Amino acid sequence: MAEFPMCGACARDYRDPASRRFHAEPIACPECGPKLDGSMTDIVARLRAGGIVALKGIGGYQLMCDARNERAVSELRRSQRARRQALRGHGGNVASAERHWRLRRR
Numbered sequence: 211m212a213e214f215p216m217c218g219a220c221a222r223d224y225r226d227p228a229s230r231r232f233h234a235e236p237i238a239c240p241e242c243g244p245k246l247d248g249s250m251t252d253i254v255a256r257l258r259a260g261g262i263v264a265l266k267g268i269g270g271y272q273l274m275c276d277a278r279n280e281r282a283v284s285e286l287r288r289s290q291r292a293r294r295q296a297l298r299g300h301g302g303n304v305a306s307a308e309r310h311w312r313l314r315r316r
């Protein structure tokens with residue numbers, strides 16, 4: 211959560227031993243926490259249309275699709291296989307493989 215500097219209220223809770231949020235690692239609120247690029251309505255519409263949405267988290271990206279949409283699930287699995295293949299072809303170097311994968315997708 212280092213990328214999200216705490217607001218005053220969260221900082222007070224983080225330092226207050228009486229607060230249930232005292233030294234809580236993922237402390238944040240709508241004021242200082244992560245924000246969505248785009249609206250939730252857009253994200254839901256993309257998922258319903260069979261799209262794949264990347265959600266950036268603390269440790270990387272999570273890819274989402276409608277699990278009931280066979281085409282979307284197949285496309286997500288296909289892209290993950292291609293990504294793993296690219297990684298193997300680059301000697302396990304993640305940065306090199308991701309650069310290759312992004313270039314191929316354009």
Ligand SMILES: [Zn+2]
Nearest residue numbers: 217220239242
């Ligand atoms: Zn806050």
